[in-house]
Amino acid sequence: MTYVARSASTAENPSQNSEEGTDRGRATVKDVIAAYVGLTKPRVMELLLLTTVPVMFFAQRGVPALDLVLWTVLGGAMSAGSASAYNCIYDRDIDEQMRRTRRRALPAHVVSPVSALIFATILAVGSTLVLWFGVNPLSAMLSLGANAFYVFVYTMLLKRRTTQNIVWGGIAGCFPAMIGWTSVTGELAWEPFVLFLVVFFWTPPHTWALALKYREDYAQVDVPMLPVVAPAHVVGKQIVMYSWVMVAVSMSLWPIADTGWIYPVVAGVLGAYFLLEAHKLYGRTKKSNHLADIAPMRLFHNSNLYLSLLFVTLAIEPLLT
Secondary structure (H helix, E strand, O other): OHHHHHHHHHHHOHHHHHHHHHHHHHOOHHHHHHHHHHHOOHHHHHHHHHOOHHHHHHHHOOOOOHHHHHHHHHHHHHHHHHHHHHHHHHOHHHHOOOOOOOOOOOOOOOOOHHHHHHHHHHHHHHHHHHHHHHOOHHHHHHHHHHHHHHHHHHHHHHOOOOOOHHHHHHHHHHHHHHHHHHHHHOOOOHHHHHHHHHHHHHHHHHHHHHHHHOHHHHHHOOOOOHHHHOOHHHHHHHHHHHHHHHHHHHHHHHHHHOOOOHHHHHHHHHHHHHHHHHHHHHHHHHHOOOHHHHOOHHHHHHHHHHHHHHHHHHHHHHHHO
């Protein structure tokens, strides 16, 4: 619908239409390939795989079979890329208005919505087949469910309607931990559920820190991220609350999974540092509502580091103990 409206407007403005056509004409094969890769949001994909592969080592209590890792990574990457591409298609109208996203493939008119839809669907079908036959049906169904949840629940239902969009929509990003576990064991257990919850409570502090930086972008396109509709100190308080729960859940894995001593020590140190940064951010939000004073990207980058090191510890701990 949005694309049709945009096409109609350019038809009324020949100079705009000509300019866009010229931009497409200058696009090289390298540009088009880069655009399709961009549709998959590689950085998001990396983070999702980082919560998949270490859990495979943890579930195996050692080194899993290399072919199993490769099939799981391939299927997981295709599934994550598919979900991101569908998200880009649906959000292309607001992506064109936000400075953080206006250079994506669809707003830049390097790839058409129809081509992107075909690409996303091929990835979705391909990922399901890869995981079904290369790993196991349970992992394939979990992956397909995560894809559908991200597209239909988060992107289409929650994102533009509620401040709780990334709280519940973030569930889709929690599935890789379960997929990593089931790819090795073929069944679910309490351990992957705990890791699921770690990612669930990690997502709001991580995303709200980013949304604080780009709150004007979200406000411009009427996406009700919490930092758009609430004062910065309220966001900071919510970040602190979710951070405490996240750290508590991460520590609960120690008795539930009967890990060695390395995991609780590292998880405790990482958790303490994350809480320190969360409280510092909250303190800055109480003193000022200005972006430069709040410096939210500090917590955003530290949240990536926290999750990466926590899950890498899961992979290493069985090998060392």
